[in-house]
Amino acid sequence: MTPAAPTAPADDQRTIYERSQPGRRAFVAPALDVPARPLDELLPARLRRSAPARLPEVSEPELVRHYHRLSKRNFDLDTGFYPLGSCTMKHNPKLHERVAALPGNARLHPLQDERRAQGALELMWNLQEALGEIAGLPHVSLQPSAGSHGELAGVLLTRAYHEDRGEHRTKVLTPDTAHGTNPATVTMAGYEVVKVGTNADGGVDVDDLRAKADEQVACLMLTNPSTLGLFDPNIAEIAEIVHGVGATLYYDGANLNAIMGITRPGDMGFDIVHFNLHKSFTQPHGGGGPGAGPIAVSERIEPYLPRPQVIRREDDEGAAFLLDEERPKSIGKLRGFQGNYGVFVRSYAYIRSLGAEGLREASEVAVLNANYLLALLKRAGVAEYLPVAYDRLCMHEFVLSGAPMKRELGIRTLDLAKRLLDFGVHPPTVYFPLLVDEALLIEPTETETKETLERFAEIVAAILREAAEDPEIARNAPYSTPVRRLDEARAAKQPVIRQPL
Amino acid sequence: MSTYTSATDADRRAMLDAIGVASVEELFADVPAALRLGRPLALPAGMAEQEVYEHLKELAGRNVSCEDEISFLGAGMYDHYVPSLIDTLTSRSEFLTPYTPYQPEISQGGLQVMFEYQTAISELTGLPVSNASVYEGPSAVGAAAYLAKLTNGRPRVLASRGVHPHSRETLTTLARGYGQTVEEVPLRDGATDLEALTAALSDDVSAVVLQQPNFLGAVEDVAALTAAAKAVGAIVICACDPIPLGVLEPPGAQGVDIAVGEGQTLGNRLDFGGPSFGFFAAAQEHIRKLPGRIAGETVDVDGKRGFVLTLQTREQHIRREKATSNICTAQALNALAGVVYLGWLGRQGLVELGELLLQRTAYAREALCAIEGVEPLHEQPVVREFALRLPGVDVDAVVERLAAEGINAGYRLGRTYPEHADGLLVALTERRTRAQIDRFAEALAGALAAERGAAPAGVGA
Numbered sequence: 001m002t003p004a005a006p007t008a009p010a011d012d013q014r015t016i017y018e019r020s021q022p023g024r025r026a027f028v029a030p031a032l033d034v035p036a037r038p039l040d041e042l043l044p045a046r047l048r049r050s051a052p053a054r055l056p057e058v059s060e061p062e063l064v065r066h067y068h069r070l071s072k073r074n075f076d077l078d079t080g081f082y083p084l085g086s087c088t089m090k091h092n093p094k095l096h097e098r099v100a101a102l103p104g105n106a107r108l109h110p111l112q113d114e115r116r117a118q119g120a121l122e123l124m125w126n127l128q129e130a131l132g133e134i135a136g137l138p139h140v141s142l143q144p145s146a147g148s149h150g151e152l153a154g155v156l157l158t159r160a161y162h163e164d165r166g167e168h169r170t171k172v173l174t175p176d177t178a179h180g181t182n183p184a185t186v187t188m189a190g191y192e193v194v195k196v197g198t199n200a201d202g203g204v205d206v207d208d209l210r211a212k213a214d215e216q217v218a219c220l221m222l223t224n225p226s227t228l229g230l231f232d233p234n235i236a237e238i239a240e241i242v243h244g245v246g247a248t249l250y251y252d253g254a255n256l257n258a259i260m261g262i263t264r265p266g267d268m269g270f271d272i273v274h275f276n277l278h279k280s281f282t283q284p285h286g287g288g289g290p291g292a293g294p295i296a297v298s299e300r301i302e303p304y305l306p307r308p309q310v311i312r313r314e315d316d317e318g319a320a321f322l323l324d325e326e327r328p329k330s331i332g333k334l335r336g337f338q339g340n341y342g343v344f345v346r347s348y349a350y351i352r353s354l355g356a357e358g359l360r361e362a363s364e365v366a367v368l369n370a371n372y373l374l375a376l377l378k379r380a381g382v383a384e385y386l387p388v389a390y391d392r393l394c395m396h397e398f399v400l401s402g403a404p405m406k407r408e409l410g411i412r413t414l415d416l417a418k419r420l421l422d423f424g425v426h427p428p429t430v431y432f433p434l435l436v437d438e439a440l441l442i443e444p445t446e447t448e449t450k451e452t453l454e455r456f457a458e459i460v461a462a463i464l465r466e467a468a469e470d471p472e473i474a475r476n477a478p479y480s481t482p483v484r485r486l487d488e489a490r491a492a493k494q495p496v497i498r499q500p501l
Numbered sequence: 502m503s504t505y506t507s508a509t510d511a512d513r514r515a516m517l518d519a520i521g522v523a524s525v526e527e528l529f530a531d532v533p534a535a536l537r538l539g540r541p542l543a544l545p546a547g548m549a550e551q552e553v554y555e556h557l558k559e560l561a562g563r564n565v566s567c568e569d570e571i572s573f574l575g576a577g578m579y580d581h582y583v584p585s586l587i588d589t590l591t592s593r594s595e596f597l598t599p600y601t602p603y604q605p606e607i608s609q610g611g612l613q614v615m616f617e618y619q620t621a622i623s624e625l626t627g628l629p630v631s632n633a634s635v636y637e638g639p640s641a642v643g644a645a646a647y648l649a650k651l652t653n654g655r656p657r658v659l660a661s662r663g664v665h666p667h668s669r670e671t672l673t674t675l676a677r678g679y680g681q682t683v684e685e686v687p688l689r690d691g692a693t694d695l696e697a698l699t700a701a702l703s704d705d706v707s708a709v710v711l712q713q714p715n716f717l718g719a720v721e722d723v724a725a726l727t728a729a730a731k732a733v734g735a736i737v738i739c740a741c742d743p744i745p746l747g748v749l750e751p752p753g754a755q756g757v758d759i760a761v762g763e764g765q766t767l768g769n770r771l772d773f774g775g776p777s778f779g780f781f782a783a784a785q786e787h788i789r790k791l792p793g794r795i796a797g798e799t800v801d802v803d804g805k806r807g808f809v810l811t812l813q814t815r816e817q818h819i820r821r822e823k824a825t826s827n828i829c830t831a832q833a834l835n836a837l838a839g840v841v842y843l844g845w846l847g848r849q850g851l852v853e854l855g856e857l858l859l860q861r862t863a864y865a866r867e868a869l870c871a872i873e874g875v876e877p878l879h880e881q882p883v884v885r886e887f888a889l890r891l892p893g894v895d896v897d898a899v900v901e902r903l904a905a906e907g908i909n910a911g912y913r914l915g916r917t918y919p920e921h922a923d924g925l926l927v928a929l930t931e932r933r934t935r936a937q938i939d940r941f942a943e944a945l946a947g948a949l950a951a952e953r954g955a956a957p958a959g960v961g962a
Contacts, residue, residue, distance in 0.1 A: 013806045016617050016844050026584075027850030029857050033935040034864035039748075042859045043882050047720055049750050053624040055848045063844050064586050067837075070614060071595035075607035078594035087600050091505045095550050097592060100772075103568035104561030110774030111576055111912055112565065113904070119563030120773050133543050145636035145775070146830040148817070156678050184817035184827035188647065189678040193822040231531040261542045263532050278830060286834030287611035288601040288633070288794060290776030306674075332674035336577060336639035336667040336763065337774025349557055353503035355547030364525045365506045371528055372516040379519070393520075393528055421607055429603075432818070449507045450516060476802075481606040483807040488605075491799035491811040495788065497630060498620040 012073070012482075016056045016066050017499045026060040054501045073482045074287065075426055081452050083373075085397045085429035085441025086179065086227060088257045088279035090362075093353065096282065096346035105345055110337035114322055120341060121321030124310045127348045128294075134256075134359070135273045135296035136266025141305045142294045143339040147254060148181035150274030150293030151221070153306060155189035156331045157272060157297065158219045158248045160304040164329060167246070169218035175204055177227045177433045179254060191218060198435060202390040203232035206241070213245045223252035224268065225259070227433045227441070228390055229370065229397035239269025248272060248301070256280045257445070258367055258396035261360030271298045277340075281347035292343035303329040308338065365446035366396040369453060373444050374398050376457035385409060385464050386416075389436045396445075402438030409464065410471040413438040416463060418485065419477035423459045502547030567771065570904070571937045575886050575928020576716070576912040577638065577665050578765050578774065581744070582932055584845050587768045587838050596837055601794070601830065605809045606801075611833065612808035615796035618840040625746050625843070625851075626760040627753025628782040633794040634836035635828060638763025639668040641779030642740050643675035644792045644826060645759040646708050648783070649736040650679055651790055651825060655707035658683045659735075661693040661726075663715025666917040668740055672710065681707060691719040691879025691888065699729050706735040711757075713741050713749065717888040717914075718926065719881035720749065727756040743767055743780070745884040747846075747855030759783045766930075768842025769835050778832035778839060789815060792826030794833075854931060858885040861938065862929050868942045869927065874949045878914075878924050886928040888914065888921070894952045896923055902948035908941055 039048065058066070076082075082089035100106065108120055128140035144150035155172065162169050171194045172186040183193045194212055197205035203226070213220075220242045225231045232238065242249045251270040257280040265273045277283045278291030285291070297305065307330045308323035323338065354362060371393055377383065377400070385405035388398055402413035411419075417427035417440075429441040444453055467474050478484060508516070513525070522528060529537075548556070567580040574580075590596065595610060602608030615633040622631035635641045646658050658676060660669050662685050673683045686698045686709075693711060702709075709730035714720050727737045739752040741762040752760040765777035783791060789812060797811030817824040846854060866887045870877050878888035891899060896913050903910040914924030929938075 015613065015620075016840075017620060020848075025847050025849060026586075026845045027847055027854070029850065029853040030931050030934070032857060032860055034861055034938075036860060037863060039856065039859065042863050043720065043748060043884070047722070047750055047882065049746070049748055049852075050754070052848050052852055053621075053746070053751070055621060055624060055846065055851060056844050057847050057849070058844060060586060060845070063841065064589065066844075067590045067614070067841055068593070070610040071590070071593045072610065073608075073613070074595040074599055074610035075604075076595045077598035082600070084600055084603070089600060092598055093503070093505060093550075095554060097597075099554060099557040099561070101588075102558060102561040104564040104566050106770040106772055107566040107568045107580065108564045108773040109567060109572060109574050109580065109771050109909075110578055111574055112773075112909075113900075116565035116904070117773065119560035122563070123557075123560050130544055136538075145640065145832075146828070148827040148829045149636060149640070152675075152678070152827060156674065159678065180816075180818040180821050180824070181827050181829050183822035184820070184824040187822045187824070188675075188827050190680050231529075233531045233533055236533065236536065259532070261538060262529060263536045263538055267536055267538070276830075284597045284834075285600045285830070286832075287596055287599045287608070287614075287837070288833030289831040290778075290833075290835055291830040292776075307670075331677075333667055333670040334640065334674055335671055335775075336637050336665070340775035341773035342770070342776050345557065349553050352545065352553050352556060353547055353550065355502055356542035356544040358502045358504050358547040359542060359544070361504060361506060364528075365508050367528050368508065368513065368516055368520075368525055371520045371522075375519045375521070393522070393530065395531075417604070418606070421604065426607070427604060446506045446508075450512045478606050482609045483606055483801040483805050484803055486605050486801045486807045486809050487799045488809050488811070491797040491809050492813070495795075495811055496798040497616070497788075497795050497811065498623045499616070501620075501624070 012069055015499055017501060019058055019062055019066060020056040022057055024057045024059050026058065026063055080424050081448060081456055082426040083428050083442050083444045084426060085443040086254055088443060088445055090282060090445040091447035092282050092284040096349050099349050100342050100345045118321055121310050123348055124344055125312050125321050127344050128310060130351045131275055131294055132296050134260055136264025137273055137296035137298055139302040139305060140294055140296045141309060142344060143306045143334050144293035144295060145335055145340055146289065146291040147274055147276040147293045148185060149334060150295050151181055151185040152188060153295050153334055154250045154272040154274060155185055155219060157301050157304045159189060160331050161248060161301055162218055170216050172218055173212060173220040175222060176435055178221065179227060179252060182221045182252060202226065202228040202230040203234055204238055206234055206237060209238060210241055213241050215245055217245055217247045219248045219250050221250040221252060223255050225255045225395035228399050229394040230390055231395050235268045254279060258363055260363040261356060262363055271301055277343050277347040282350045283343045283346050290340055290343060292340040304331050306331055306334050362446045369444045369446060369448060370394050370396050370398055373453045373457065376454060377460060380457050380461040382461055382464060397441060397443035399436050400440045401436050402440060406438055409467040411467045411474040413440055415474040419463045419474040421478040422480045425456060425459065503550060570907045570909050572909040573911045573927045573941060574909045576926055577763060578771055579928055579930050580771060580932055581766050581930045583768055583770055587841050590841055591834055591838050596834060602810060609807060612796045614837050614840060616798060616808050618836050619796065621840050621843045622780045622782050625743055626782040627751030628760055629785045630788045631782040632791045633796055634832045635779040635781050635793055636832060637775060637777050637779045638740060639665060639671040641761035641781050642668040642710060643671045644781060645738040645761050646672055646676060647679055648759060648787060648790050649708035650681055652736060653707050655705050656681055657706045658708050658710065659686050659701055659706055660710040661686045662688045663693050663717060664710055664712040664740060665716050691717045691881045692721055693726055695725055695729060698726060702729060702733045704733050706733055708736045708738050710738045713739055714745055714884055717879060718883040718886035719879055720884060723752060723757065724755040731756060745855055747851035748859060748884060764839050767839035769838050776832060776835055778835035790825045793828045793831050857931055858929060862887065865929060865938045868938060869945060872942060872946045878921060886926060889925045889927060890923050891925055892923050894949060896925055899948045899952055902951060903944050906944050908944050
């Protein structure tokens, strides 16, 4: 007799709230070691909570098992190739977790007296110096929490700079290839977005820029290499146009991984740069943060930097590091305390591990890996269906268009991405940048091996061959993942964003 | 030097051949010669892992952390115990190393964590909708005021002087960008002055910002303040310390529209100020204007339960300049620690922890105020933090004397409240025992006596 098929619902689909049983617990409060007083004496009843928060009631073993099992429903960088364009998914060195967890870092209170936080302040100062050197701009604020927060800092600095000179400008220019955070930031900072076009080589359309650059323009936000993975050789001319109308030039550092030690935004003429420490500088991305978005600026922007700044002061007893709050022209604070220090520890450890030579090598190999992968994809017969959007050497990433694939094979970029999941690789960024039809933005990073790139090229070629025979396979992919294609329209139309209890 | 790369000389030759160039240099042909750095970066040479570890350990060793002293320092971040299971779970590569879940089929773990987190924050605050995290507490206040601006377009924001100074400063910085002005509502006996608030209110007020408990530790009468603000149609934003919400009436039950706050105390380390997370919860009507990521439940093609990022038409990658916020990367890993911590505390534990804090804080407040030369700064109810006055002595010098005895006495209010130059803000967590409180009281009495008998005020120890 065959055993009956299991009928109970899959245990791995339950939430922690659905595992809750009244009376179960993990937490044991420390003993009450002071005389107990009636609660009414301590907190009037009308201010007290009348119904407890319906948090789960589970034991420690159940809690650990639940989240451990949830973790196994994630794909991650330590498991496999993650060529997510513009996100720089490079290896996260394990040393960094160890040093960040040292009690002198992990249990250091942010308001500790500066004299008793000298190690932390020195680390921050050293990191400021290093980032300033990498950017080619002398002054660094570590405060912003992520890239888009750094962008906001940059645009607010721009506003402060112009207003200090008695100018009230209204517009910020962004290329049509820009990350979505750029235009969103511009609106939050109270400016109007004006788009600048892209030329046939994938760079800024200089004529369009010249036509739009006027005295109302506060800033041009640019990333170079661009989101197409191309270095804009006209950057000096672009800087001249922007500076010619008195505007600032802002560098979105999302693509810094291509140029460390090779060329510097400051030398290209940029006034303000943000870094994504969770991209080029190995802070693990955590499934959506934490990151950090320090900024580096030129002399003329320095007076407006956020408070506080870490400064170094030399006296008879040696060097001391201080948090300088006395910055009369500062835009103020962008967040609490001094920034995401735990991220600074990791990125500082990375910079000290690699040094000047290692950082340059990282960028060189990132660019080498991207070009090799591009060459492999061309050679594998992929180019016929997935041509590169701009056919030239790329920097650390490149963009393919899935338009011919859609036309000839009947599968979209989305289908290719979903089919890749069945092969155990994370798909590239899809449908970005917006100006390439059916775009795939591929960034292999320097920490991947040649063999990994070769395997990826083979997988893509295999999926295209498979689609030529039966496009339904890709159209219905994936098959081997914890869940299959999800109904996103339903989630948006009837939002269920918390567990009903 | 560590590299984390694997391209051997043989690899490089083969790869360059395949590309069709002779050298790596050629790959950078688009970078104009004039813009090449042409020298190595002026940075120290790279080091082996062992050497980097020693260097970082040496730096960390020069900090005095809560591991090294008995700390009563709070003022926005608190030395709560972080249970071991959080280290275990947050260090799993599957949580630590993925990007934002753009591919939901292979990100169900992270997405379900977000969904469970949103549920926990909703329960904690008594508000129906929560996002998946923002950066940290003070910028969450700024993000909430931006939502108010998008909703009613009014020009003024009123913030209680009891709101954390960093939150008020952040709010002012951000509001200058989106075109609102921030005005302060004064305190009376340590709590927001209802009369002054009422006098300042009019129909051009976009939002009123409160903090519970406020920066001086006082429990505010949020319901009364909220009622006044709502009379002119202002949106009420309340920044909450999450742990006291175990014993305090939640903002959602007091008419608050948006509850935000610093999430550090929920299972996150101090880390010298970050990374932690900010939480952001709101009334239902604001669901399509929330900033940041939101996870939602749905089904897959086989009808199996699953989770996705949802309501994305709010977000920068879709709406660009019309987005409700520019936030992209937030604090997912820290929010994971938050939901695991709340699960560890559980329904009863959150209340028990809050009640323990109430009892020990009352004990400490009484013990310290019994010392000659110590007065309460206000008489309001408190949960985990309270403000004292040390009239007639140099507070800095007293704090230094205590530091020499291995006790961090707390936050000198004169740093940000000139009107309380003799003020000291003392915070407790469940790690501070009665024995430590007694030791603190004894040391404080000694320091005050010594200070009064020693040099005139202004000359530090």
